[in-house]
Amino acid sequence: MTGLGFALASLPALTMIGRYFKKRRSLANGLSRSGGGATFFLAPILQLLVDSYGWQGCLFVIAGLELHLIACALLFRPLRLKEELQFNSSKTLEMHRQSVNPHPNDQPNPEPGSQNGFKPTNIVARRAISGKERVKALQKEVEKRVQEYGVTESLIVDHFPRIEPVYEPKKKRTLDFSLLKNPLWAVITANLVLTQFGYSITLVHLVARAKLMDIGQYKAAMLLSLIGLSEVIAQLSSGALADKGYIRRIHLHKIYITVMAIATACGLFANSFETMMIYCVAFGCGSGSWQGNILPVTVDTLGIRQLRSAYGFCLFFSGLCGQLIGPPVAGALYDATKSYTSSFVLALVCFIVSSLLLWLEIPANAYMRKKEEDNDNTKTKKTNGVVQEILMQEMHEMA
Incomplete structure (x- = not known):
């Protein structure tokens, strides 16, 4: 005793x-x-x-x-x-989507001939063209990182400052x-x-x-x-x-x-x-x-x-x-x-x-290390397409 x-x-x-x-x-x-x-x-x-x-x-x-x-x-x-917390990509993007568009049907209709509620001008048009080029470059980089590593905490922090990461306690046993x-x-x-x-x-x-x-x-x-x-x-x-x-x-x-x-x-x-x-x-x-x-x-x-x-x-x-x-x-x-x-x-x-x-x-x-890399690759292949879609939409809005 x-x-x-x-x-x-x-x-x-x-x-x-x-x-x-x-x-x-x-x-x-x-x-x-x-x-x-x-x-x-x-x-x-x-x-x-x-x-x-x-x-x-x-x-x-x-x-x-x-x-x-x-x-x-x-x-x-x-x-x-x-070390006992893990980044949850699905909940992070889901909560961000709800905070940005809590009620999609309640969004105001833009005026005719406008984009996102603003009438286009020559300056806006030129900025839109340069913005599209930045979006394409950023899109390629993000897609590459998502394919290699999945939606990681560093990806969100580096490229999407408006998105608040969500963490959850890792499952543990006695x-x-x-x-x-x-x-x-x-x-x-x-x-x-x-x-x-x-x-x-x-x-x-x-x-x-x-x-x-x-x-x-x-x-x-x-x-x-x-x-x-x-x-x-x-x-x-x-x-x-x-x-x-x-x-x-x-x-x-x-x-x-x-x-x-x-x-x-x-x-x-x-x-x-x-x-x-x-x-x-x-x-x-x-x-x-x-x-x-x-x-x-x-x-x-x-x-x-x-x-x-x-x-x-x-x-x-x-x-x-x-x-x-x-x-x-x-x-x-x-x-x-x-x-x-x-x-x-x-x-x-x-x-x-x-x-x-x-x-x-x-x-x-x-x-x-090799075993962990294999597990990460398996998880990456199962990445939901909706997650990538939300990221692409966020990039367009930032541009």
């Missing part, structure tokens, strides 16, 4: 950060996740509470702290983004299962599962491995605190760096996972408390930067409109296939070999493979 409650509380908060922040999204996400480092420093405080009030009293104090999440949730406000067929989502999720697999192995078995090196229990637990502190600093600094835009976030993702892989490879040769400290600090810098970059990479790759479903599915599969399975598998390897070397080698392999998987984002992105 506790795990379900934390999941229901954390996921909406993280997705709200992705929706509310754009320019400094990475830094905002790093700040929100930096509290996770405090987990490693809560152990002595919780022990003090247990000694003072018993374990029941300690849980009551924790429950009181968690109730403050309600105050935070009351501050959330819904936000409608432009859980968009179509993402499971999206190759971009598959790449991001596979990367997250493998990285989480290796990361969970490191956190769960690090202390036990240190004890086998005759490092005392206090010092062994201190190694986790070093990772937590390094992660907090890395999340804040890497978030500020990512927002500068010098390097794409997905490339930074590769770099951060590579740092974790290098640290794990060097950690295989660590045999003292000092060398383990260096390994933990380096690993914490890589893992903290990686954690702070997961949400921004998901937004960049799959878009803000699908963030809730995409991020939710990513965390579900990474928790189920990575965090839940990783430590038992590593424990089974230790039972078979009586050494944690093979377990941490497995973590290293996961980091390497997950980093290489991100290069599949390039062909997956190309595939999705």
Whole structure:
């Protein structure tokens, strides 16, 4: 029940950060996740509470702290983004036609020998001739754009300032299962599962491995605190760096996972408390930067409109296939070999493979672009002739 409650509380908060922040999204996400480092420093405080009030009293104090999440949730406000709106060409032109000609039968009859209610003169005739030439040129351009792209928002804004565009909210689902067929989502999720697999192995078995090196229990637990502190600093600094835009976030993702892989490879040769400290600090810098970059990479790759479903599915599969399975598998390897070397080698392999998987984002992105272009072409062929007729009429009136 506790795990379900934390999941229901954390996921909406993280997705709200992705929706509310754009320019400094990475830094905002790093700040929100930096509290996770405090987990490693809560152990002595919780022990003090247990000694003072018993374990029941300690849980009551924790429950009181968690109730403050309600105050935070009351501050959330819904936000409608432009990415969640779509331009409706049919309604745009229909509403414009109704506003221009609300009652076609009520229009006054023009006087004999006049055009649109005005008597022609030589100046008007000459302007009409030049106007016809402009209309023909504009008509060709508009027809070409309609054939290629359909009636788009930019077409209306560029050529028909009198027409007010109409927008509608895009249809959305609580859980968009179509993402499971999206190759971009598959790449991001596979990367997250493998990285989480290796990361969970490191956190769960690090202390036990240190004890086998005759490092005392206090010092062994201190190694986790070093990772937590390094992660907090890395999340804040890497978030500020990512927002500068010098390097794409997905490339930074590769770099951060590579740092974790290098640290794990060097950690295989660590045999003292000092060398383990260096390994933990380096690993914490890589893992903290990686954690702070997961949400921004998901937004960049799959878009803000699908963030809730995409991020939710990513965390579900990474928790189920990575965090839940990783430590038992590593424990089974230790039972078979009586050494944690093979377990941490497995973590290293996961980091390497997950980093290489991100290069599949390039062909997956190309595939999705081609698919969207094919869908757009299909919609363009179904463009209603009445829509083009209204546009042509509007051009004649403007001329």
